[in-house]
Amino acid sequence: MNADQDKLTERSTPLVALIAVQVFCAAFFVWDVAGDAVELGWPPLDAEFVVETSVALCLIAAMVVETRVLMSLLRRKAHLERQLSLAAGAFHDIAEAQFRQWGLTPSEQDVAMLMLKGMSIPEIARIRGSAEGTVKSHLNGIYRKAGVTGRGAFLSLFIEDLMAAAPAVPATPAEPPAVAAQGR
Numbered sequence: 001m002n003a004d005q006d007k008l009t010e011r012s013t014p015l016v017a018l019i020a021v022q023v024f025c026a027a028f029f030v031w032d033v034a035g036d037a038v039e040l041g042w043p044p045l046d047a048e049f050v051v052e053t054s055v056a057l058c059l060i061a062a063m064v065v066e067t068r069v070l071m072s073l074l075r076r077k078a079h080l081e082r083q084l085s086l087a088a089g090a091f092h093d094i095a096e097a098q099f100r101q102w103g104l105t106p107s108e109q110d111v112a113m114l115m116l117k118g119m120s121i122p123e124i125a126r127i128r129g130s131a132e133g134t135v136k137s138h139l140n141g142i143y144r145k146a147g148v149t150g151r152g153a154f155l156s157l158f159i160e161d162l163m164a165a166a167p168a169v170p171a172t173p174a175e176p177p178a179v180a181a182q183g184r
Contacts, residue, residue, distance in 0.1 A: 015070050022063045029056035098158065102145045111138040115151065116158065 036049050099109040114124045125132045148154045
């Protein structure tokens with residue numbers, strides 16, 4: 001199980017426990033109402049019986065609603081995780097294509113990807129098992145090949161290139177064209 005699934009389980013557990021307690025309480029109330037119905041005869045016309053029956057039915061309805069909401073939230077989370085995974089994969093593919101277009105070496109591509117993830121030079125050096133000077137040398141090569149002077153410019157250029165490659169989304173006008181034409 002990965003960390004996200006652990007977090008989901010951790011957050012879902014109290015809700016599942018609450019629903020389990022409600023199931024137990026509902027079963028108790030239904031058992032009590034059934035016993036009262038047998039004791040009072042059918043149809044029981046006692047006010048306490050009507051209140052207990054109403055409470056049991058409300059509790060059962062709440063359990064059904066809570067279970068449906070929890071399942072809906074879990075499905076939505078799974079859908080969003082799939083979408084995020086697809087986006088992350090697409091981002092990685094776009095980054096690699098851009099790196100190849102710039103002519104980065106495999107080592108430079110690795111350093112560039114780690115830099116895009118926001119890692120510092122010491123962190124990159126530690127992850128790659130190399131000296132900070134080596135990472136700085138790779139960064140200088142990356143900046144030169146990308147035609148920029150530093151990390152901020154590299155990130156800016158990279159983001160601009162990504163946005164230029166993204167499909168255009170038609171802008172929605174603030175007001176319908178008919179209304180805009182009438183105002184002139």
